[in-house]
Amino acid sequence: MSIKKILNKIDSIARREVSFGKILVGTVILTILAVSTIVIMRMILVPSFTAANNDYRYQWHRVANQEEWKNFKVKYKGDDYCIDCHSEQHKKLLQSVHAKITCENCHGAALEHPENPIKLIVDKKRELCLRCHSYLSYRPVEYKELQTKNIKLKMIKPDEHYPDSNTQCISCHDPHMANFK
Amino acid sequence: MNFNRRDFLKIGIITVGGLMLPFSAFEFLTPKAKANIIHSTNLRWVFLVDIQKCVGCGMCVKGCSTENDAPTHANLARTWIERYIITKDGTIIVDSPQQAYNGFTKHDVHGKHIPIENISKAFFVPKLCNQCDLPICVDVCPVGATYKTPDGIVHIDRKWCIGCAACISNCPYSVRFIHPTLHVVDKCNFCYHRISNNLNPVCVDACAFGSRKIGNLKNPDDPVTQTIMSKPVAVLKPEFNSKPHVFYLGLSYEVK
Numbered sequence: 263m264s265i266k267k268i269l270n271k272i273d274s275i276a277r278r279e280v281s282f283g284k285i286l287v288g289t290v291i292l293t294i295l296a297v298s299t300i301v302i303m304r305m306i307l308v309p310s311f312t313a314a315n316n317d318y319r320y321q322w323h324r325v326a327n328q329e330e331w332k333n334f335k336v337k338y339k340g341d342d343y344c345i346d347c348h349s350e351q352h353k354k355l356l357q358s359v360h361a362k363i364t365c366e367n368c369h370g371a372a373l374e375h376p377e378n379p380i381k382l383i384v385d386k387k388r389e390l391c392l393r394c395h396s397y398l399s400y401r402p403v404e405y406k407e408l409q410t411k412n413i414k415l416k417m418i419k420p421d422e423h424y425p426d427s428n429t430q431c432i433s434c435h436d437p438h439m440a441n442f443k
Numbered sequence: 444m445n446f447n448r449r450d451f452l453k454i455g456i457i458t459v460g461g462l463m464l465p466f467s468a469f470e471f472l473t474p475k476a477k478a479n480i481i482h483s484t485n486l487r488w489v490f491l492v493d494i495q496k497c498v499g500c501g502m503c504v505k506g507c508s509t510e511n512d513a514p515t516h517a518n519l520a521r522t523w524i525e526r527y528i529i530t531k532d533g534t535i536i537v538d539s540p541q542q543a544y545n546g547f548t549k550h551d552v553h554g555k556h557i558p559i560e561n562i563s564k565a566f567f568v569p570k571l572c573n574q575c576d577l578p579i580c581v582d583v584c585p586v587g588a589t590y591k592t593p594d595g596i597v598h599i600d601r602k603w604c605i606g607c608a609a610c611i612s613n614c615p616y617s618v619r620f621i622h623p624t625l626h627v628v629d630k631c632n633f634c635y636h637r638i639s640n641n642l643n644p645v646c647v648d649a650c651a652f653g654s655r656k657i658g659n660l661k662n663p664d665d666p667v668t669q670t671i672m673s674k675p676v677a678v679l680k681p682e683f684n685s686k687p688h689v690f691y692l693g694l695s696y697e698v699k
Contacts, residue, residue: 276448285451289458296459300466314593320581323590327600334636337510338645362651367502371509393500393546394651400528400565401498407653415498420548 337371340364347376354438362407368437388420391431396420486594487688488633489660491667491676492569494693496654499524499567501546503646503655508544510634510645515544519620521631522571522646527697528552531563535697568698569655571646572597572618572631573679573687580610580619589628595660595688596635601627615683633657660688 314321344365345352355361366372368390369382397417405415424434436443446454507522508515523542529535538552547567550557578597581589588603589610604627611619611628622629634644638657642648647655658667670676670692677694678687691698 279445279447280451282445285446285454288451289455292455293459293462297462300463311587317591320578320591321593322587323598324587324600324603327590327598327602328592330601331598331632331635332639334511336636336640336642338506338648340642340648360651362653363502364648364651367506367649367651371506389545389548392548393502394498396548398499398547398550399559399562402496402652405652406496407651 337373338364338366339372340366343372351438354436358438358440359405359408359413360438360440386430386432388427388431391435391437392420484593485661487660488574488595488638489658489667489671490571490574490633490689491656491658491670492689492691493654493656494566494568494691494695496652497524497567497569498652499526499543499547500652501543502649502651503569504542504544506645506649507631507634510637511629511631513629514623515541517623518542519623519629520544521618521629522569525568525570525698526552526565527568527695528557528565529563529697530557530561532561533563564695566693566695568691568694569646570616570618570679571689572633573616573685573689574633576686576688577684579613579615579683579685583609583613585609592635596632597630598632598635599628599630601625604628615680615685616687 310325311322312325341364368385375382395418397419401417402415404412406412434443501524504520504523508520511521513520518541520542523539525537525539526547527537536552574595574597578591581591581597586603586605588600589597591597606621606626608621619628619630637644644657647657656667658665660668662668671690674692676690676692678690
């Protein structure tokens with residue numbers, strides 16, 4: 263069949279006469295169909311949005327999102343989480359000048375430890391200690407965060423303080439006590 | 444009265460279209476509703492950074508990036524530390540190697556050694572999202588994927604964001620970035636999952652030097668609020684009038 267024949271056929275169908283009754287019924291059915299598809303598709307596709315405090319400019323958001331952010335996974339559990347199993351290190355640390363440094367700063371996020379990971383990282387590299395102890399002339403001179411007393415912030419020059427790359431700081435210093443072994 | 448099919452279709456479309464109109468109902472703001480916007484909660488998160496205490500150890504950056512799955516391999520972070528060095532001839536040098544993920548341990552800047560005698564002053568500036576009261580990023584979002592919560596935190600809806608980056612180019616503080624694996628915009632939200640569950644943001648816990656603090660601006664007894672009300676504090680780029688809520692103690696005018 264050629265394209266011209268198809269077009270002619272469509273044209274003749276379009277020109278066929280129909281009764282008013284049929285048109286009325288058709289219109290009603292079409293309307294109901296159209297409205298319900300739009301309403302149903304909207305319900306499925308568009309999540310509910312709201313504007314907290316009627317602030318449509320800044321607070322218009324998908325309703326569920328604020329809860330989604332509240333339920334984001336907590337990976338850093340804090341020092342108290344470690345007390346039960348590593349009380350020795352915990353006690354030592356709290357008594358030392360390192361008291362304000364959290365365990366997870368040096369050992370990484372606890373996640374589900376001890377289930378997963380079974381062990382936390384023990385970083386023995388000089389770089390860990392140098393983050394805070396490397397000498398920079400413009401670092402503050404005093405350390406005031408300890409409840410007991412304000413002390414000097416002690417910095418060492420990495421290329422003068424036992425620079426042999428094989429000697430780790432922890433071969434002479436205890437990281438939890440912040441003193442000598 | 445008889446129609447042909449063509450007329451039927453025409454009338455049909457007009458009828459259906461007309462019936463659709465009332466479905467798009469509008470909601471108008473009464474003055475009372477507007478007042479609600481201002482006096483709604485008794486919680487407004489606020490951040491306080493003490494520049495004079497920061498040593499640039501980068502523990503905050505390390506903690507934040509782990510906690511929030513930040514793409515460190517792409518050198519992107521939700522919070523970072525900038526080192527400002529002002530030399531005696533007035534040059535301002537700024538660097539932030541890998542967003543200070545591994546801290547600052549050397550005097551070298553951009554691989555160049557700067558003799559200590561030449562330094563007039565230098566300091567570290569921790570940066571993070573300012574959780575503005577009038578966030579420009581929210582204004583420009585075309586799909587409503589970023590918004591402010593009643594307690595003042597600006598969020599990004601990861602399911603709704605299309606990654607168009609309009610907010611990134613409009614944020615005065617450059618805190619936003621496209622997450623290379625999630626393909627949506629990401630930024631600091633004061634660790635909303637932690638502060639809503641009575642925990643501190645990771646960067647606050649990680650700071651052994653007391654340089655980072657978080658508080659509630661609507662509680663007059665909060666130590667952070669008291670500092671902000673009684674001490675000389677400053678915000679970054681106030682000229683944008685976005686009402687940022689990260690306050691700095693000891694901020695120097697060189698900081699951009």
